[in-house]
Amino acid sequence: MEEVIRIKGQKLLNGTVQISGSKNLCVALIPASILARDVVVIHNIPPISDVYNLIEILETLDICVQYHKDTLIIDSSNVKYRDLDMTAMERLRASYYFYSVLLGMYKKLEAKSIGGCRLGERPIDLHIKAFEQLGAKFEIKNNSYYFDGSNLHSGHIVFDKISVGATINAVLLAIQIKGKTIIENAAIEPEITELNKFLIKMGASIEGLGTSTLIIRGGKDLHGTEFYNIPDRIEVGTYALIGAATAKELTIKNVIKEHIQSLLDLFDLLEVNYEIQNKSELIVRKSTIKKGIIVLTAPYPGFPTDLQQPLTSFLSVNEGTSVIIESIYTNRFAHIKELNEMGANINVTNMNIIIHGVKELKGLVVSGKDLRGAASLVLAGLMAKGETVVRGLEYINRGYENMIKKLRKIHANIELGLEDFGEN
Numbered sequence: 146m147e148e149v150i151r152i153k154g155q156k157l158l159n160g161t162v163q164i165s166g167s168k169n170l171c172v173a174l175i176p177a178s179i180l181a182r183d184v185v186v187i188h189n190i191p192p193i194s195d196v197y198n199l200i201e202i203l204e205t206l207d208i209c210v211q212y213h214k215d216t217l218i219i220d221s222s223n224v225k226y227r228d229l230d231m232t233a234m235e236r237l238r239a240s241y242y243f244y245s246v247l248l249g250m251y252k253k254l255e256a257k258s259i260g261g262c263r264l265g266e267r268p269i270d271l272h273i274k275a276f277e278q279l280g281a282k283f284e285i286k287n288n289s290y291y292f293d294g295s296n297l298h299s300g301h302i303v304f305d306k307i308s309v310g311a312t313i314n315a316v317l318l319a320i321q322i323k324g325k326t327i328i329e330n331a332a333i334e335p336e337i338t339e340l341n342k343f344l345i346k347m348g349a350s351i352e353g354l355g356t357s358t359l360i361i362r363g364g365k366d367l368h369g370t371e372f373y374n375i376p377d378r379i380e381v382g383t384y385a386l387i388g389a390a391t392a393k394e395l396t397i398k399n400v401i402k403e404h405i406q407s408l409l410d411l412f413d414l415l416e417v418n419y420e421i422q423n424k425s426e427l428i429v430r431k432s433t434i435k436k437g438i439i440v441l442t443a444p445y446p447g448f449p450t451d452l453q454q455p456l457t458s459f460l461s462v463n464e465g466t467s468v469i470i471e472s473i474y475t476n477r478f479a480h481i482k483e484l485n486e487m488g489a490n491i492n493v494t495n496m497n498i499i500i501h502g503v504k505e506l507k508g509l510v511v512s513g514k515d516l517r518g519a520a521s522l523v524l525a526g527l528m529a530k531g532e533t534v535v536r537g538l539e540y541i542n543r544g545y546e547n548m549i550k551k552l553r554k555i556h557a558n559i560e561l562g563l564e565d566f567g568e569n
Contacts, residue, residue, distance in 0.1 A: 146563045150535040150549060152526035153558035154508055157431070158392040160555035162384050164399040165191040165546040166215065166374035169451075170336040172239035173313050174343055174374065175199045176246050178219045179208065180321065181347050183369030190217045190374055191546040194236075194539070201233040202243060229256035230289070237543065238310070241269060244292065245314040248281060249321030252294040271311035275302050279318055279326065299324030299363060307332045307357075307444040313340060316359065320349040323364030331359050334445040335404050339375050346370040378404040380545060381427065382452040383520055386459045387552075388429030389417045391527045395555060397427040407448040411456075414438055434502070437465030442472050453498075454480045454521035461489040462528055463502025471496045479514035480521045487511065487529055505530050510564075513537025516544045523548065527557060534564065 166189035319326035350362040388395030450473035508531035513519020526533030
């Protein structure tokens, strides 16, 4: 038996959704906290499976963790080295932030390869190059990574292309190394700026926040601190698209407008009915889309690739033809087959998603293959006529806190169920 999501679609939603803390930030804050070798308190941490997997890794390093409501207390004063060979390392891609942390602390590391959603080629070559420019040596043996940090030194890193993960790993290693390190072509996502603020509160010296050039004077003594996680801008975007597709009036609370500006710009072009209220609330109403649009996913401040899949579902019921150019991941298209089975008319050519709008989708059994793809199928189910059964709940639980509960609160006809699909 498999736990699934059952949705009876085309119900007009109404109410308020409270946005949780940022998944993409907290998965960096948690490994980074070890560097304090002290007590760190982080608020607004969502109870998602990625967080629990990171806590499992912390505990194998003899780190004391307390998690109550949305507050995480991490005491790394008795941290011990061990190889990162635990199963939890394979469950999420962000586990690679432990690489830089432990390599800097212990000057060596053996680790299993990382996990996460399968979105095509996602090599860690940019991470490795950054480590090597800071004096590390790297090799692969028997599907494990080996790092030698006995000759770490400050340096000058220029990324060939923008990478959030590589930027974070470079920062986490550089702050541990004495001397001045410059990182150029760094990613400028809000999550990176906030992580740098967190590290500065711990005692690190980092200049250039919010810019593509970071200057780090490493080797400072770090200490414990208290920090508040920002709202999850991808969760905001997901519910904003749900509201634009299905809601009489949906109020989304805990929003930082600047973080979702690319989505709001798109809403303006599509003439979606929305407004910002009280600075941190987004109100969205169901809007009939009568024209197509061309969207390019890009690093921040461009349109986020993490919203490409929900946006594809949203645009599938439309009176126009739209094109989404996916410039980040080579295989973030698994949701399209499922949408087409629901009656959508979508083609993929190279990295271009061509969406010919249809009048409506029809409910059936669909399978989410990754986090945002599964969320996009929930959105499709809310839009569709009849009942939709969405498989892949485990992916949704990686990044969305209580999605079913939040949708029920705004009157969606959605519930958890059990299905026996037999042999896969």
